[in-house]
Amino acid sequence: MPSQTKDHFTRTPRTTVRRRPARARYDRQTVHAILDEALFCHVGFVVDGQPFVIPTIHARLREVVYLHGSSASRMLRTLAEGVEVCLTATILDGLVLARSAFHHSMNYRSVMVFGRAREVVDLREQRRALQAVVEHVVPGRWADARHPSEAELRQTKLLALALSEASAKVRTGPPLDDESDYELPLWAGELPLRLTPLAARPDPRLPGGIAVPSYVTGYERPIGPGRPKPEV
């Protein structure tokens, strides 16, 4: 049974996908790959019964997701109190044009992680987590950037959310139309979408003669399982 192996997350009532369970994935490889490819996530939490959903930069290190922000952030202060969190990361892979308006859909990969976050207070873990965040967003950048001072680390609030309750949901492939609609003389299929870099813009205050690094000119996201391959 998947829920009893180390390579899979144990299903819980809140991680079990109920709507279209065939699209659910509980294996760590899929969950890791989506978290690693997504550049940011949305973090949900509750304050006085009111839900808040905030876009946040994250990074995964083994079985921990780090969330990054300023120590002035209300979200991070609230989460550091140990309240329940739902972290959702979604990658849009394409639009699905069915013959019927009703069956239009999207291809996507998403992950939900549940749990209570803890604040990272150890300076070494803070440094590792900040490094993971920078490398998550721009692999190769940490080696070049000025590393954080102790004062900067103290101004950075990093939270850690253990990857213990998580699941993924993935839709791929062509539209699924009603059988009687397939004879309609109407184009149907997928329009794949990809987050693509444009030309880099140097900081206006950059002195001349500094080349754009190869991790910027050749930027691309890590490709995880489930990501559709581009077709030529």
Next chain:
Amino acid sequence: MPSQTKDHFTRTPRTTVRRRPARARYDRQTVHAILDEALFCHVGFVVDGQPFVIPTIHARLREVVYLHGSSASRMLRTLAEGVEVCLTATILDGLVLARSAFHHSMNYRSVMVFGRAREVVDLREQRRALQAVVEHVVPGRWADARHPSEAELRQTKLLALALSEASAKVRTGPPLDDESDYELPLWAGELPLRLTPLAARPDPRLPGGIAVPSYVTGYERPIGPGRPKPEV
């Protein structure tokens, strides 16, 4: 005062941006443009104290955001009960590479909408809302697609969330480094990112001789204010 004009949302405690208030936008034009460009949003709600954050297709019609799903969806059933919702739509515009690791950031535009959703039960409003959703995702598609039958409309659950409490947050521009770091011999700047269509993939069951429509071959998102212009 912005909060007293029709073109701006009245600020409330939950929509007032506290962290980096200079990035806050309360004008309807900015909020509308972000909701219209974003292909999907994340909807947060609370069940028994537990937050859930679900990626969802939406569409805006004037001052209402419609949410689309199946009548089998737990989320939509919960929301139809009139619980408090936080809808967040985020568009990533680029990566911001500062000289210091500490000041790395992202350029983005996001919207948060608060309120209680109502279920759309009138068949004409359901049809208008489904049309808005299809046209939101692929402008031009509604005229071609087979329109929904009454049975399909009854299987579609659509929720309406009034745009009465909303705000936006926008970061643009180059990195903001510490003054002493500007002399470091290190590339810094922005790497703009854009969601870009790849080649369309026809449904394997599509008969020959059906051309790809121009709204697919020429697909692009509507461009709203605040979206950085591509540079050549």
